Amino acid sequence: MTLDSKIPAGPLSEKWDNHKFKLKLVNPANKRKYDIIVVGTGLAGASAAASLAELGYNVKTFCFQDSPRRAHSIAAQGGINAAKNYRNDGDSVYRLFYDTIKGGDYRAREANVHRLAQVSVNIIDQCVAQGVPFAREYGGLLDNRSFGGAQVSRTFYAKGQTGQQLLLGAYSAMNRQIAEGKIKSYTRHEMLDVVLVDGQARGIIARDLVTGEIERHAGHAVLLCTGGYGNVFYLTTYARGSNGTAVWRAHKKGAYFGNPCFTQIHPTCIPVSGDHQSKLTLMSESLRNDGRIWVPKEKGDKRKPEAIPENERDYYLERIYPSFGNLVPRDIASRKAKEVCDEGRGVGSTGLAVYLDFADAIKRLGKDAVEAKYGNLFDMYKQITGEDPYQTPMRIYPAVHYTMGGLWVDYNLMTSVPGLYACGEANFSDHGANRLGASALMQGLADGYFVIPATLGDYLASVERKPISSDSPEFDAAEKAVKDGIEKLLSIKGNKTVHEFQRELGQIMWNHCGMARNEAGLKEGIEKIKQLRNEFWKDIHIPGTDQELNQNLEKAGRVADFLELGELMMVDALHRNESCGGHFREEFQTPEGEARRDDDNYTYVAAWEYKGEGQPEQLHKEKLDFESVTLTQRSYK
Amino acid sequence: MSSENMNLTLKVWRQRNGQSQGSFETYQAKSVSPDMSFLEMMDVVNEDLIKGGKDPIAFDHDCREGICGTCSMYINGRAHGPVKGVTACQLHMRSFIDGETITIEPWRATAFPVLKDLIVDRSAFDRIQQAGGFVSVNTGSVPDANAIPVAKACADEAFNSAACIGCGACVAACKNSSAMLFVSAKVSQYAMLPQGDVERKDRVIKMVSQMDEEGFGTCTNTEACEAECPKGISVTNIARLNREYLRAKLTE
Secondary structure, eight states: OOOOOOOOOSOGGGHHHHHHHHSOOOOHHHHTTOEEEEEOOSHHHHHHHHHHHHHTOEEEEEOSSSSGGGSGGGGOOSOEEOOOOTTOSSOOHHHHHHHHHHHTTTOSOHHHHHHHHHHHHHHHHHHHHHTOOOOBOTTSSBOOBOOTTOSSOOEEOSTTOHHHHHHHHHHHHHHHHHHHTSEEEEOSEEEEEEEEETTEEEEEEEEETTTOOEEEEEOSEEEEOOOOOGGGGSSBSSOTTOOSHHHHHHHHTTOOEEOTTOEEEEEEEOOOOOTTOOOOOBOOGGGGGTOEEEEESSTTOOSOGGGSOGGGEEOHHHHHOTTTGGGSOHHHHHHHHHHHHHTTOOOTTTSOOEEEEOHHHHHHHOHHHHHHHHHHHHHHHHHHHSOOTTTSOEEEEEEEEEESOEEOOOTTSBOSSTTEEEOGGGBOOSSTTSOOTTOHHHHHHIIIIIIHHHHHHHHHTTSOOSOOOSOSHHHHHHHHHHHHHHHHHHHHOOSBOHHHHHHHHHHHHHHHHSSSBOHHHHHHHHHHHHHHHHHHHHHBOOOSOSSSOOHHHHHHHHHHHHHHHHHHHHHHHHHOOSOBTTBOBTTSBOTTSOBOOOHHHHOEEEEEEOOSTTSOOEEEEEEOOOSSSOOOOOOOO | OOSSOEEEEEEEEEOSSTTSOOEEEEEEEEEEOTTSBHHHHHHHHHHHHHHTTOOOOOOOOOSSSSSSOOOOOEETTEETOSSTTOOGGGOBGGGSOTTOEEEEEOOOOTTSOEEETTEEOOHHHHHHHHHHOSOOOOTTOOOOGGGSOOOHHHHHHHHHHHTOOOOOHHHHHOTTOBOHHHHHHHHHHHHTSHHHHTTHHHHHHHHHHHHHHTTOBOOOSOOHHHHHOTTOOOTHHHHHHHHHHHHHHHTO
16 A cells, blocks of 8 residues: 555645645534544544534544543643744744744654644634633733743643643533533543454444453544553653553554654653652643753762852753753753763762752742742642752653654544544654644644544545444454453463563663664664563463453553554664654764754655564655755754 | 651552452551652552462552542542642652551542442543533634633632542542532632633533432531642632522522
């Protein structure tokens, strides 16, 4: 199969409008004859489910959490971008598009990103109308802040809980449709396979996580809105339940995987404190607006931060990047933190941390103003570390935070499997090799509120309107495969726990496919993963049965998938002989240590096709054509 | 407050499923670091249980940063444990002392039936929201965001109410298992914003009626809910709910 991105013809700014006009429509009376399955209820899933139900489709939603409201979008802190230009500071749809393309290091599709920037303005309108309590000014109008990678203030926010408020807005829209009977919500359910009939996605197999029952659900289309797969690294800012199972199983059913190695490492997380650690906590990037990042100039300087005089501190981001300073994009801020720590200038007991200092901001704005802006983040930091950031600088270190890679989708958000769609972080589409801050919420809601409601009808219009039956050989086979897989996991009865395997895998990924990668390390990592995978299938020990609530069984299935997905990430990282965005290959850097792209050979999306167990995956290349922007080396100096 | 590793005794509620009887079991948690979160301590105990051929303790958890509202443990007789303003996932072991016995139970409420061990079914909260916890606007049919000005004080108050994470600690802490704090927070958020004004009467009546149907108890103003709420949701929301409800009923 050749990759067809279905990017519409015409000038960039008119593509989306022209495309919408050309898309086939489903007549309002016929919409109720279609059943749509939405897996995942974060920003993308909840907004898609609500919007599709409002249009008249019958929607079923699935989430592994006990309520749709708990999806991990809820933890996004800083804000959501929109090209409203309410600040009169020179923002525009084109500038948001340009910043996003540049921030993504020219590895995203122009047409998708421009559409994202266009609909960003509608998202804010929608959320405000739902009653999302955004921050406001005394005149009653919306407030904005600036964020990394941008020189305008276009970020809308609700204290440090923007993701929570946006998700509760989308959840409320879902609730309204549940009350109307247009959405049926299945909670504590996990999708374990996609069912294909005649090569088209026609349903899923799901497990009721309370009873253990395996269920069949049929529909005319399946939307995967299941988020990112960063938990392959184990210690991350993701929720513990976030997983790659839905996308990976869809991949094994024929959905190509786009740019799997593009991972975002977020620069401002609370450092690791010990072996027991189960997760890393993110501190919003918005802290970089007022906090100054520094390390001691001298190696091994173990004095308390307050005892280090100003002239013995190195505010390295301000020094290297005078125009963006502490607001450089995430990939650069993370890598520079790693570099100064590798030089031996890291702080704290592990030496794997840098300071984020608010002393100047408190002097300039007063403690009250700083508290009003960041109070909840400061409290969170204090609760976790036992240190007061009003008195002493925070210690921060980068952590895995987001995956730009994901299922390959065309302009309509359809994967390479007809009828199977991927929205939000689950797809690869809009952020290229690096995502800018406050853009994840924007993309999730753009896909769910505005893109999929328009594009899904185009596919459905060509699908027969009669109900899909789950009583078919295809469903029989898919259900049997799922049950066999569970039985196999439970039958091993080895000696190692899921948790142990997950931690080992995370270590391998972090050491070999983390903030900096190289050929030898990746090759070694691939071998280590293969070994670990073999060991997993011989030595995993899962207590309990499949006929009950069994959290270890759930985790084991997810780790089994991560053990395969992790290898593909390394294969992808190994094949991409360039550095771009979050993908930093040590062999490919400028003399100043910046990422060096190879536009002649790698200006494409790597879309990987699964070829069967033990077989190497096949690479398909979707060439990226840039009509509006000129590819340049990113400079934030 | 400890800085050295600790040895603790845990008394944990174990219950196979919703149909069976539960009981307390005693476990030892050895060499617990004060830097661990409470749930990380539980992870370590569970690893030991699995290694010893026993069934690990089932507990709800997800984000582990205090915002998703999934974790729900009644620790030493208090929802989310002894520290004010934090969820169990953000509670750290430095808040306990070496040699302490810690009792861990699920939320106790008729409307929150136990599913297994420390996991309860809180879908009643979803159904209350479905009854009216929304503004009826379809995607697309809305005015420009700045066409709806909201006084900063109102927006800030609405945000404070909207900060509820839906964990259910208020119900667990209440001797009557009342859900008034949860329901009032949602009603208040919309009552304070112009967007919510159109449906305010209908909303409050429907949400309160669903709350009653779910089997939550009545509010007797002991304010334990506010004291135990990890997000500091104020009981003034309950006063507002009562006003909203009265107004709606009187003008029905």
